[in-house]
Amino acid sequence: MKYTVALTLAAALVASPVLAAGTPQEERQLTMKSVGQAMGTLAKTAKGEINYDAAAVAKAFQTMNDATKNFVEKFPEGTETGHDTEASPKIWSDRTGFESAVDKFGNDTSNAVAAAPQDLDAFKVQFGKVAKNCSTCHEAYRVKKN
Amino acid sequence: MIRRIFITAVLLAIVAAVAAWFLSAPTTLSQTAFADLPDADLARGEEMFWAGGCNSCHAAPGAKGDEKLVMAGGLALKSDFGDFYAPNISPDKDAGLGNWSFSDFANSMKMGVGRDGEHLYPAFPYTSYTRMDMQDLNDLWAYMKTLPASSNVAPAHELGFPFNIRRAVGLWKRLYLKSGSVVRFASSDEAIQRGQYLVEGPGHCGECHTPRSLIGGLKLDVWLSGAKNPDGEGVIPNITPGGGLKSWSAGDIAYYLESGFTPDFDSVGGSMVSVQANMAKLPAADREAIAAYLKAIPAHGNGY
Numbered sequence: 001m002k003y004t005v006a007l008t009l010a011a012a013l014v015a016s017p018v019l020a021a022g023t024p025q026e027e028r029q030l031t032m033k034s035v036g037q038a039m040g041t042l043a044k045t046a047k048g049e050i051n052y053d054a055a056a057v058a059k060a061f062q063t064m065n066d067a068t069k070n071f072v073e074k075f076p077e078g079t080e081t082g083h084d085t086e087a088s089p090k091i092w093s094d095r096t097g098f099e100s101a102v103d104k105f106g107n108d109t110s111n112a113v114a115a116a117p118q119d120l121d122a123f124k125v126q127f128g129k130v131a132k133n134c135s136t137c138h139e140a141y142r143v144k145k146n
Numbered sequence: 147m148i149r150r151i152f153i154t155a156v157l158l159a160i161v162a163a164v165a166a167w168f169l170s171a172p173t174t175l176s177q178t179a180f181a182d183l184p185d186a187d188l189a190r191g192e193e194m195f196w197a198g199g200c201n202s203c204h205a206a207p208g209a210k211g212d213e214k215l216v217m218a219g220g221l222a223l224k225s226d227f228g229d230f231y232a233p234n235i236s237p238d239k240d241a242g243l244g245n246w247s248f249s250d251f252a253n254s255m256k257m258g259v260g261r262d263g264e265h266l267y268p269a270f271p272y273t274s275y276t277r278m279d280m281q282d283l284n285d286l287w288a289y290m291k292t293l294p295a296s297s298n299v300a301p302a303h304e305l306g307f308p309f310n311i312r313r314a315v316g317l318w319k320r321l322y323l324k325s326g327s328v329v330r331f332a333s334s335d336e337a338i339q340r341g342q343y344l345v346e347g348p349g350h351c352g353e354c355h356t357p358r359s360l361i362g363g364l365k366l367d368v369w370l371s372g373a374k375n376p377d378g379e380g381v382i383p384n385i386t387p388g389g390g391l392k393s394w395s396a397g398d399i400a401y402y403l404e405s406g407f408t409p410d411f412d413s414v415g416g417s418m419v420s421v422q423a424n425m426a427k428l429p430a431a432d433r434e435a436i437a438a439y440l441k442a443i444p445a446h447g448n449g450y
Binding site (some may be wrong): 036037039040043052086088089131134135136138139142143144145 | 375376379380381382383405406407410411412413414415416417419420422423448
């Protein structure tokens with residue numbers, strides 16, 4: 001019984017950032033972390049560091065696509081600062097540009113999921129299109145603060 | 147007595163003004179610098195173009211794809227000293243450098259002096275380009291002449307007093323225009339040397355990654371330790387082994403320059419996006435050389 005409680009507590013603690021992300025700043029940071037993890041799978045695949053796995057690739061593209069859903073809502077007014085946010089003020093001053101950048105990422109990842117590449121060459125075509133979104137969006141809408 | 151003090155003060159002021167005038171005079175390269183240059187090599191010139199990242203500032207703001215080869219100018223750099231506008235450096239005869247000779251170009255890059263003999267402001271990073279080889283400059287100049295001409299007229303700089311006194315840049319150069327290497331290495335590893343040339347010279351990495359003094363000179367004793375963003379919000383990271391790169395391998399750094407991804411698969415952002423896109427066009431050996439150099443330089447705490 002004691003163990004069960006302890007384990008449940010431990011599990012809750014480990015899972016808590018996901019379950020109770022709290023502030024929008026933290027939520028969007030977690031979302032971006034999930035994208036980074038998915039990118040790890042894709043980039044290592046592209047580099048040939050891991051063997052081609054169509055299912056893993058599809059899952060990673062899907063994770064990225066999921067991240068774009070409701071993503072712009074995680075940047076409400078009043079969350080321009082705090083919680084080590086690296087969000088650029090441009091997200092609020094150029095909302096249309098920001099939203100269309102997120103839409104583009106949504107479309108490119110959705111196309112990649114639909115394409116369901118079965119080999120490395122087909123994958124690289126989709127990967128190239130998807131990966132470009134990272135730097136394009138971060139060029140304009142992220143500011144490094146430390 | 148008062149009269150004598152007054153006369154002395156006026157004389158001293160005149161002497162100081164005359165000295166400042168002479169000390170601030172623009173100087174240009176001697177003719178010997180141009181002796182024995184081999185014929186220009188366009189392929190090497192293109193490599194210097196990517197290493198130098200000319201297009202990061204001189205392409206039209208927001209340029210994409212092939213537009214990045216049109217050096218139309220117009221990008222604003224909003225600094226603490228005022229607003230600088232990148233000029234048109236395309237081969238257009240009226241709006242660009244179409245009437246410049248190689249000597250004019252070399253003097254701008256190595257001495258910070260424009261075609262009319264005027265000082266150029268160091269928003270144009272000649273404090274780094276001054277370390278470039280004449281042969282590389284000759285190749286780069288030949289390549290730049292092959293790029294499309296643009297008739298865009300870039301706005302003039304908007305600087306407040308005293309920064310609008312162009313002649314004063316001559317005094318600034320006496321403090322900060324240095325052509326020697328920044329870092330001294332005990333070994334003579336070839337990759338590190340190549341990396342040193344690329345980083346300290348054409349790549350002009352120090353211009354953003356090194357903190358500056360109150361009058362905008364690079365603090366070379368804390369080289370590449372990171373700095374306040376000279377052109378807006380946020381910071382430019384410390385890229386010495388004392389900063390965030392501590393845990394990166396040389397391979398990680400080279401991969402970042404090639405792909406734009408950090409070891410955690412976070413991506414390049416801000417003004418580094420354009421720099422990285424240019425670095426990706428260099429031969430792999432050059433990115434590896436930059437990585438070797440960055441792993442070998444002295445570690446510093448964050449400079450911002």
